[in-house]
Amino acid sequence: MISKKKPTEKPKKKPKKKPKSNEAAVGQLLSSAFKARRHAYAPYSNHRVGAAVLAASGKIYSSGNVENCCYALTICAERGALYHAIAAGEHRFKALAVTNGSSDFVVPCGVCRQVIWELAGDIPVTMFNRSRRNRTVPLSVLYPLPYKKKAKRRLMKHRMKKRG
Numbered sequence: 001m002i003s004k005k006k007p008t009e010k011p012k013k014k015p016k017k018k019p020k021s022n023e024a025a026v027g028q029l030l031s032s033a034f035k036a037r038r039h040a041y042a043p044y045s046n047h048r049v050g051a052a053v054l055a056a057s058g059k060i061y062s063s064g065n066v067e068n069c070c071y072a073l074t075i076c077a078e079r080g081a082l083y084h085a086i087a088a089g090e091h092r093f094k095a096l097a098v099t100n101g102s103s104d105f106v107v108p109c110g111v112c113r114q115v116i117w118e119l120a121g122d123i124p125v126t127m128f129n130r131s132r133r134n135r136t137v138p139l140s141v142l143y144p145l146p147y148k149k150k151a152k153r154r155l156m157k158h159r160m161k162k163r164g
Contacts, residue, residue: 025054025094025095026095026097026126026134026136028052028054028060029052029053029054029060029095029096029097029126030052030097030099030126030128030132030134032050032052032060032062032097033050033051033052033062033077033097033098033099033128034050034099034101034128035050035062036050036051036052036062036063036064036077036081037049037050037064037077037099037100037101038050038064039064040064040065040066040077041064041065041066041067042065042067043067044067044069044071045067047065047100048064048065048100048101049064049065049076049077049078049098049099049100049106050062050063050064050065050077050098050099050100050101051063051064051076051077051078051080051081051096051097051098051099052081052096052097053078053081053082053085053093053095053096053097053120054093054094054095054096055085055090055092055093055094056090056092056093056094057090057092059085059088059090061081061082061084061085061088061090062081062084063075063077063078063079063080063081063083063084064077064080065077065080066080076108076109076111076112077098078096078098078108078112078115078116079111079112079115081096082096082115082116082119082120086119093119093120093121093123094123094124095123095124095125095126096108096116096120096123096124096125096126097125097126097127097128097134098125098126098127098128099127099128099129101130102129102130103129103130103131104129105127105128105129105134105135106127107125107127107142108125108142110143113139113142113143113146114143114146114147116139116143117139117143117146117147117148118146118147118149120139121139122138122139122140123138123139124136124137124138124139125137125138125139125142
């Protein structure tokens with residue numbers, strides 16, 4: 001005897017994948033930042049830094065700092081990770097992690113804070129030390145008065161009026 005399905009029965013839905021827990025995401029960022037630190041190029045300061053950024057897509061992009069004898073040409077790990085993500089087509093970010101392998105927590109420099117603000121907004125920044133303890137703060141705590149695009153447009157408009 002062949003059984004027939006009732007017409008009111010709906011096909012079973014596949015269970016949705018559970019989103020990664022925050023702890024798992026932080027753990028992956030930590031691991032990526034530590035790995036990137038190993039590839040840092042820091043012959044002048046010997047201050048090797050690694051950073052990783054979590055994109056909204058779930059992908060993680062990382063970078064180590066790359067020094068140059070002309071210090072202004074040095075790229076910090078945080079900017080390197082963000083630039084790597086932007087070059088791969090990412091434009092939305094969830095979190096950033098940074099470590100320097102010391103017992104202290106390393107914080108992004110002022111230039112990096114501005115770049116993070118412009119490219120990622122007020123995202124959580126997690127700082128790791130050598131013993132893998134971490135501290136997470138919103139970027140707005142580290143950088144309370146960022147330059148914003150609107151302010152830049154007003155400034156440029158003002159400068160143009162002055163010259164004319």
